[in-house]
Amino acid sequence: MTNNPAETTGPLKGLRVLELGQLIAGPFTGSFLGYYGAEIIKVEQPGVGDPLRKWRMMDGDTSVWWAGMARNKKCITANLRTDEGAGLVRRLAAECDVLIENFRPGAMEKWGLGPDVLRAENPGLIYCRVSGYGQDGPNSSKLGFASVCEGYGGFRYLNGFP
Structure with missing residues (x-):
């Protein structure tokens, strides 16, 4: 488990x-919700x-990026590509209010973890998908790393980066 206050507010x-x-x-996205008191379970x-x-890496085996992004989270492991791992995620999703995922479009469905499957057990689940170019359309299968998406969307031009 990562740093998680005993009493969240x-x-x-x-x-x-x-x-x-x-x-x-x-x-x-999960970090922001954790800053405001949500319980975050990171898989x-x-x-x-x-x-x-x-x-x-800054101090031995400590990454500054990881320290910032993992704050206020409980971390577990599960292989989403196996029945056992996907089953664990389905059980967790049944007990959660929100699910955040940032895999390529179609990956969650391939693993049996799409919104239709998870909402069958938890109709109130808020299913948040974060992808560089959306879930469908001509560019949806492209990898969406920040600098590429910023350039593609014109943000780099607006903030002065080439």
Whole structure:
């Protein structure tokens, strides 16, 4: 488990969030909800964890990026590509208010974890999908890393970066 205060406070206290994904887009969303008191359960790939754990190592094996993004989260591992891992996620999602994922469009459905499946058990589940180019359309299958999406959307031009 990562740093998680014994007693959370804030306007989102009592909200339970299941975070599936890695790097920045999805985990950043979970971090914000955690700052405001939500309980965040982050699911990571077994044996590897979130690749962000290894970005910009500062003090031995501590990543500043990971320290910021993992704050206020409980971390567990599950292989979403196996029946056992997907089953664990389905059970957790049944007990959560929000699910955040930032995989390529179609990945969650391929693993049997799409919104239709999870909402069958938990109709009130808020299913948040974070992707660079949306869930459908001509560019939806492209990887959506920040700098590429910023350039594609014109943000780099607006803030002065080439």
